[in-house]
Amino acid sequence: MHIELKDIHKHYGPVRANNGVNLKVEAGTIFGILGENGAGKSTLMKILAGYIRKTSGQILLDGHVVDYTSPAIAARLGIGMLYQDPLDFPALSVLENFIIGQRRGLTQSNQSFCQKLQSLADELHFALRPDQVIRSLTIGERQQLEIIRLLALGINILVLDEPTTGISSLQKEVLFKALRQLATAGKIVILVSHKLEDVEQLCDNVTVLRRGKVTGNMQAPFDAQKLLKMMFGQIPSTPQCGRITPGKTALVMQGVSASGGRAGLEKCSIQFHQREVIGLAGLEGSGQGVFMRVAAGLKQPVQGKIHMYERDVTDQDYHVFKDYGGMYVPASRMEEGLIPSLTIAEHFALQVSGEFWVNWSKAMQKAEDSIVQFSIKGQKQTLVASLSGGNQQRLLLSFLPSNPKLLLLENPTRGLDVESGHWVWRHLQKYCRTDACIVFSSSELDEIMMVADRVLVFYNGRIIKDVPTCETSVEELGRAIAGKI
């Protein structure tokens, strides 16, 4: 079995998301697709999975041209895709999600599906319980379920779009092991990523995309410098980590408890200062999310006191927090951060307009400036829903006020490629010099070690570690995240 893409084009008006892409993948390989934000990776894979239609080009399966118009037909040909954001049904159980979309014989009972689910999960060493409700699963677990569901459909070509964003390092290990197992069994695995280390660890072969075109291919072992050059045209520089003396206290919490998430937040006491960058580490749902929402006034604590720049903000809402110079940037861009049916310009219009009239000229100007300054790949009139994941993130960051006092950022570089990630941090560090305090959560310990002055580790709703980054190591933090101190 092999699959070949020939001269694939996908045009959105003037945008050439894919501009003549060729690639060929043989059975039993793990194939990497690398590229910077907006390079066209997701677009190419969605075409392969039948989710969107190509403008022109051919897809050949075992040398025969195949043409399909929906993911269901693609699945019948053996092609399945794990999307950048999981598409499951939160209110249903694992088993129910598994059964939906499976072809059901008359004689097949739930029992037989349950067995199938269990055996597939065991085979790949996924710890999934059929009766769990999807809502209570982590992104990593939802991903595992989706993989099993696709395999049960008879998928031979499995496409994964940035599967390692938002999952823990343990889940990543399990995932990679499973993918290797699938490749050994003769299936094709295609992994989309902008993280070099994922590709280096896992792939046999990689193709790099840039601005809709292939800029190079490489076989393992990889030369990281060469790959970076193919991705960005040059080797990106890393942000400098300037240690600055902290200033006034920016945020104080005393014995704050709150509900929400998997573990809630329990008796949390902290003190953050101006010019400090604080990284929040921990498995997803260990309390970092609740911590940020409580600090921002999006969630009211059940007990404890919160002060921001010496003002009591304990039961105030987010708008007060904002008035005092705070800003919260959520991790779920499309659900909470952006307004899908508005254009980039309209997002700025919302922010610059007066009480009565929309100030279009100012909004247009602001949009134009931000697109240039934040190198957003899109136009003023682009609907934000059609921006690539990384560009949505850049747009969100471009909304930060020019003189913030306290920034709460959830996974600010999620979905960003290395260059953009570094760029974002260079940008954020400017705020620090102008007396802001930055608090961010991240699933990447390396990122925290690189940019934070101080790190807090959350475990089961409690802060179990609070140290300056220069006095700890990735290994130590890794242990703390798992609850071992």
Next chain:
Amino acid sequence: MTRNTPQSHQPLKVLQNISITAATVFCFTFILIMASGAPPFKAFFYIFKGSLGSWVKLSHVIQAWVPLTLCACGLLYTFRIGLWNIGIEGQMIMGAVFSTAVLRLGTQSAFPWFVLILSFVAGVIGGGLWAVIAGFLKTRSGVNEIFAGLGLNFVAQGIILWLIFGPWKRPGVASMSGTEVFPTELWLGTIKSLRLAPVGVGFAVLAIITSAILLRYSSIGLRLRAIGSNSHASYLFGMKPNQYMLLAMLLAGGFAGLAGNLQVTGVYHRLLPAISSNYGYLALLVVMLADYKVWAVPAIAFFFACLNVGSIQLPMVLQVDSSLSGVIQGALVLATLALSGWRRFQTAN
């Protein structure tokens, strides 16, 4: 996917869509009328003749067009913010009730025009109040606006019946034909021989213009759209979604209340149990068919008014069931929804 700011504006494309819709609907109704045993072309002809066949008929059409347009304009605001204001019917009724209350007090007044103006205000307040109740139920207690609206429609219907058969009944007999007719000083002036009140038409035109301006150029319009698309994010952008929901309801209710007032002061000159003539529900269909675009509303409303007025005589001349016009209108909406779903599928690819 790009779009011209402030709003999408491709008349040609929309025109094309409307013609496709019209063709689909035509075929569909053709079959429906055939099935009901009437000759289709004859039916279309009678609808045409019954609505645009004479100046008097046309004036009837415009009489229906005014409340339809007013309600539809109001609904644009609630649809923008993602609310299904089914309660528009009750809002119209309460507008009529409040207006009647003022007019009854003013029957002896030396300044009838002042009473009329007061009644406009009362109508707007009545409709607005009824809408804001549904809004509060939604924002405070999380009651779905569709259920709240339906419930309030029943209550409004109950109130109007109680008033007509109770406190406001005609001296002597209470009947379905409504309250006593007001003195002519309290009627809106009409064009001679046509029974058409220019003030009502003026209000409808004004409603279209203000809505177009508000929705396209004002911050309110943009914010309604933002909240309708993602209220979480809008809150993070500093907006207060609940307040805007109430505002949208208030605007919708206000327009509907004014429509209710015009039914009293301009058309029937008294309060009837069927004062709203179902124009509220019909306006929901108008807005959907207009694809939620302001500038398409007057035309679609006119079309519906023709259909409504033109099909009145169908049962008599063709011996078909009087529900046929309702069936045609329903078919229209189903066809539009199907087409818009299909279009969305197309753009997604």
